[in-house]
Amino acid sequence: MVQRVTFAIFLTITSGLVLVAAYGNQGSNSSVDKVLGRWDITVQAADGTRYPSWLEVTRDSDKLAGRFVGRVGSQRPVKSIEFKDGQLIFSLPVQYERQNSDLKFEARLVGDRLEGTTLAPDGKTLRWTAVRAPALAGSSRPKWGQPIQLFNGRDLSGWKLRNPNGPNGWSVVDGVLVNTPRSTDLITEQEFKDFKLHIEFSIAEKSNSGIYLRGRYEIQVEDGAGREPDSRGIGGVYGFIAPTSNPAKKANEWQTFDITLIGRRLTVALNGKTIIDNVEIDGITGGALDSNEGAPGPIMLQGDHGKISFRSIVITPAL
Structure with a gap:
């Protein structure tokens, strides 16, 4: 009996020492x-x-x-x-x-x-x-409002430069929004929380850009046809989420993104094929406007990397 008690005490002390050693530096x-x-x-x-x-x-x-x-x-x-x-x-x-x-x-x-x-x-x-960082739990069945045309095809009404004193390479040519780099990023004057975004784009050869959701989460845009899916490739959430496939078209062809963001849950379709399906975004990506994840934010188009064109940008906010 004495031996058992002594052994039990020894185990208790030893276990305590192990725990102290494990967390002693932390x-x-x-x-x-x-x-x-x-x-x-x-x-x-x-x-x-x-x-x-x-x-x-x-x-x-x-x-x-x-x-x-x-x-x-x-x-x-x-x-x-x-x-x-x-x-x-x-x-x-x-x-x-x-x-x-x-x-x-x-x-x-x-x-x-x-x-x-x-x-x-x-x-x-x-x-x-x-x-x-907030949890950002969104509705599983949001009610959608009316679609909003963010680009009117005539001028930059409703948009502003990220840096008002920076270079402005944005212009409207024949109804198309064109960026000639290097330019300051372009952001919407309106801010949004949960939404569906339809955007049509054409990326120049060997070029890349980005679409920032709420100004914080970058969807990568690049000349990436034929490449393996990657979190830093076309359609990926830069550095965080890799697409499941890459249905990108060749450079200078018109392509489409259909993006749904509810809370942190993201769904992305590229050229009609779903490549990210209701996946949680962990945090902001590099180049974000701010880290205030709990607040609504604008749509931001990256302007300082490469030449890109847009011809339709339509957002449908959740009510």
Whole structure:
């Protein structure tokens, strides 16, 4: 009996030591839970402007793991991450950033909000904040309103430049909206929450562009006929969701997207074939207008990558 009790005590102590070892570098299990999930980030740039980013923190066995989306580019895995004594520290390799070493972020958990710093390419300290990304549960059976013609075929009424002082390569030629790069992105003056979008486009040879839903989620547009489906290829949610097939036509031919976005659930048809079917979008993509995922947003056409034309852009909002 004494031997059994002694052995039980030994197992209890040993198990406790294993748990302490597993989470010793991460803080207690309950404290780690406070940072798990998706975070919408806003960074205060050195020039006084703000730009969005995104972070997801997960638990991989006994360690933390993560994914990150920066100002531009696609989502990438976090290289190292830890949370201890209320402080979150993580780093990741550069992608398109003009820096020679890993990007490093530090933040403290203040209530249900992260407040921290990172370094700009010139070494200046940038401040950033993060709030929890909303679930965005949409209606399973939305009621649809009346279709709205976003492009009238005559001029740019209802549209504005993302950067009013930037280059404007957008024009209307014979009823077609044409972009001659490099140009500032073009965004609708109206904002939308849940909707169906029909858009007809023609992409030039070796060119690429993008259609941003709510100004935050990029559907990639490129000269991609015959390529294997990829999250960074035509019809993909850039860096997040790969299409199931690629029915793209050749460059300079007219093509169609029919897109339905309800909450985070996305369906995309390219040239009449469904290539993404009711899939959840995890977070914002690089180049997004902001990280305020809970708010309505505009349709944005990417203008700084390549030549593209549009001849019909019709949106049907949910009521």
